[in-house]
Amino acid sequence: MFPRPSVLRLVPAIVATTLVLAALSGQPAASVTVPLTIDGNADWVAHRHTLDIAPDGAFDFSFLADAPAGKHGSVRTTPDGHFEFSERPGQPVRFYGVNLTFTANFPKDAASARQLAGRLARSGYNAARLHHLERFLIRAGASSPADFDPDRIEQLDTLFAALKQAGLYISIDLYSNRTFTREELISFGLPADLPASAAQQQFKAVLPLSDAAFDSWTAYARALLTHRNPHTGLTWGKDPALMGICPVNEDTLAERLDLSPAIRARYRAAFAATHAVPASGSDTSGAAFNRFVHATAIRNDARMRDFIRSLGVTVPLTGSNYRNYQALTFVRDHYDYIDNHQYFDHPRFPGGSWSLPFAFRQTSAIAESAAVPRTLMPTRIFGRPFVVTEFNYVRPNRYRAEGGVIMPAYASLQDWDALFNFEYAWHRDLLLARGNNQTRGAFSLAADPVGLVADRLSALLFLRRDISPAPPAIAFSVDPEIAYRDIKYKFPDDFSRLGLVARIGSVASGHAAAGPGIDAIVTDTEAHPRFRLARQGVIPADSISDNNRRYRSSTGQIDLQPAQGTLVVNTPRAQLFALAPGTSGKGDVATVTNGETHAAVSVVSIDGKPLAESSRILITHLTDALPTGMVFGSSDRTVLQNWGRLPHLVRRGVADLRLRLPANAGWQLWQLDQTGARTASHPLDRDDDDILHARLSTVTPSGDTCLAYELARDILSTGIRNPDPQP
Incomplete structure (x- = not known):
């Protein structure tokens, strides 16, 4: 028997306080809310938190590193849907890393960069995603996105070199959150006084329609990819330590059309200019319009890809790394690898965006049948590497420790190729354990003792391949006639639950056929496919209980x-x-x-x-x-x-x-x-x-x-x- 936690002794006090407040206010007791403050007591005990890892200690996983990054040639994709090194063909490679965001990408000096890289390598990581960095990299007041701040690009170069030397491969975006001048916004067809946060998102929506926006994107992309890092002697775009590029982060048009009425109007006009419009006007909610939106995304991806390749950059490319909609299969089918993002108990903002208070559900991912990463599983496309460059079981969710079991278990079962926890740190003060930012942020592992330890272990389990991939592979055949009816039409829940048993993914209709690499096909019209798959011997008969309880x-x-x-x-x-x-x-x-x-x-x-x-x-x-x-x-x-x-x-x-x-x-x-x-x-x-x-x-x-x-x-x-x- 275990002693009952003494924190429960607080309940009578809370109830009593509630009753007193209710009596004083004249309100029913159930309507009075008592704030909870976390303070030290017998059940919440002070912890000596540190990011350091003792050399040769039990948390020193640096033996996983194969430094320096790039020693086996560049990263490339394989026909069976994995990564390998160009000079080590036939040997699949996985990556597990963390996001560094905002000022965490700019260590103050070379010693700080080496310290960070060493910590990450000892944590077991062999990759890092450098994210949300552009607005700090571009010189304040610059009229061109190619005008980098000299101190910041030196700090970023130093970090890249330190990570590479420690054995960490690097993933980047070419647009995530930089800001624009009034003149740029006007040239994009956006309001000159658009707030920065709105402009960052609306740029993603207008990019496929605006040549000026595309020119702005190419200016930054060219400047970064052709920039020669003095510490490596190579340009960023041709460094074999660069393992993946996303041209525009989270640019899924299904999520961007309704950022403003003007955005949807521009797409409606573009659709009307190329399609016969009924007398009653353009149908912007129907299948034809939805096809047009996705075709527009495909064309824009193609011109970004062509531009990057024109620079001599051969790094694998991805995109549309946001949401689990069926129709995105037709967009993602053009990428070198598939990337997607998902969080468990991501904060909501009842006040202002990214301002306290934050709202959370405080539920368990296990109770929701491993919703993260289960609902991501159908978005993998067979024959392409699958990567999750953003995931997190978010603090202060009380159940988040379970994420250190769930994610490595099911990512390994699916035989995914790379995972990046979002995030290690959002501010460089967190990297140095100083200042007022050491407890702020719902995502930062550096500010969460539980998340930090759980993720170290996840890296070890995933990279060492301790958990076996599932033998059977089951593909969902995405039918455009169904997928385009609703631009946000998701995969069936029943299909995602097969991912708790077997490897699952999707294929575009017409590409689907059971055969080498795929053991069975599932379609949208089939209810409860697990029964057929069990009868056919594709999955074990007892793998899913009749009541979905096991x-x-x-x-x-x-x-x-x-x-x-x-x-x-x-x-x-x-x-x-x-x-x-x-x-x-x-x-x-x-x-x-x-x-x-x-x-x-x-x-x-x-x-x-x-x-x-x-x-x-x-x-x-x-x-x-x-x-x-x-x-x-x-x-x-x-x-x-x-x-x-x-x-x-x-x-x-x-x-x-x-x-x-x-x-x-x-x-x-x-x-x-x-x-x-x-x-x-x-x-x-x-x-x-x-x-x-x-x-x-x-x-x-x-x-x-x-x-x-x-x-x-x-x-x-x-x-x-x-x-x-x-x-």
Whole structure:
């Protein structure tokens, strides 16, 4: 039995306060909302947060690096839909990285850039996406987007070179959020006084229709891709460390048409100029117009592609990396690789955009049948690498630790090719652990102890290929006659749930045929295809329960029970458990019984050997962490009102861990700090059945916090590394 969390002792106080306020205000008690402030107590304990990683410690995953980036030639795509290096053909390569956004792309000096690159490499990352950087890179007051600030381009060059040297490949956009002069806006056909945030989005909408906008895009693209980095001796566009380019971030026209009535009017006029219009006027909601919009996107993508290739740049290209609509299949079918974005519990803004208060749902992704990344799965196109350059299980979601189990498990099951958590940091102060920004931002791993540890482990699991891809591949045949009826028509939910069992993706109608690489075809007109697929032996008969309460992957390694709130991943080198309060999970080696706090527990071989043979094992135990003084509108934590301050506080949680490992091996268990360094020994018992037992707690008897442990045989008690790099 586990002690009931003392935080529940706060409930009577909250209720009493509510009743008092209700009496004073004359309102019903149910209508009075009491703000919740996160403060240190027995259940929220101060945590020593750091971005550093101890060399050769349990969190030092630098053995995954193959530095410098580009040593095996340029990155290219393969006919079977993966990445490889030009000088290492036939060996597929995966990437796992983080986004650096805004001023985090501009370390103050070379030492800071090297420090950042080293931290990322030790975290297990082999890639980074440099994002939201243009408006800082272009000189203030410049009349041309090709006019770079000399200090900023030097900082960016230095960062690129440092990342490359540390073994990290780089992904970039050629437009995401730069601003424009009044004269530029007028030339694009946009209002001269358009606010900057609106102009950034409306530029994406007018780009396919405006030659002036295209010229502005080409000016920046040419300047960056042909810029020679003095620290590498190569231009950006021809550096083999550059692994992917998105010409325009999140430019999906289905989402941009209604940014203003004037935008839709321009598309309506362009449509009318090239199509016969009924006497009653142009139908801008029908299939013909929707086809036109997507054809316009395809033409614009083609001219951007032609321009980039005219510069001699051969880096793989993508686009339309936003939303899960069926008709986007016909746009994405022209890219070298497919990219898409998705967040779990992305903030909403009941006040102003990106201004507090932020609103959250505070729900569990497991309870929603791994909605992220499940609903992304149909958007993969078979025969192309699939990449997610933005994902996050967003702080302050109380269940977000489960993301460190969900994403590597299902991305590996799908055999995806690259993942980029959004984000590592949005401000360079976060990189230096200084200033007032260390608790701000819903996405930054650097400001979230739970997210930071979970993502390090995700990188290791994904890059080391610990979780097997599903053998069967099931394709959804996208029918244009159906997809174009509604410009925002999504894939059926039933089809996405097949992705919890098998590899799934889409193909454009006419390209679809079961055969080599594809085991079955599903269409929009088929309800509940899992029954047919089970009868045909494409998926195991028991892989999806009749009531959708359990999903077992075709590999047998992943067991998801949404109603119970559990996800168990059982592989030879890693056993992962995301558990609701009071539940348990069992693997071949590890069994975990959770206490009364949602938690994610992972047991992972560090030396690359199967757990049963390993001499060094990493154990993580993640609950929740929030800054001191973070304020919510109520105890349900759905409305965030204040970011709080340091120190971070870790939520108390306990779990029982049992391990079936070789007897008489002299096992020792060590508590770790956030750098991965050992801080103290931890009790470890062996029962009469030779099962090792440890009681994990995120709060130690001494009052410190502990999110991770190292289990090692006595021969390694001083700590050494025995890496097993994987392809």
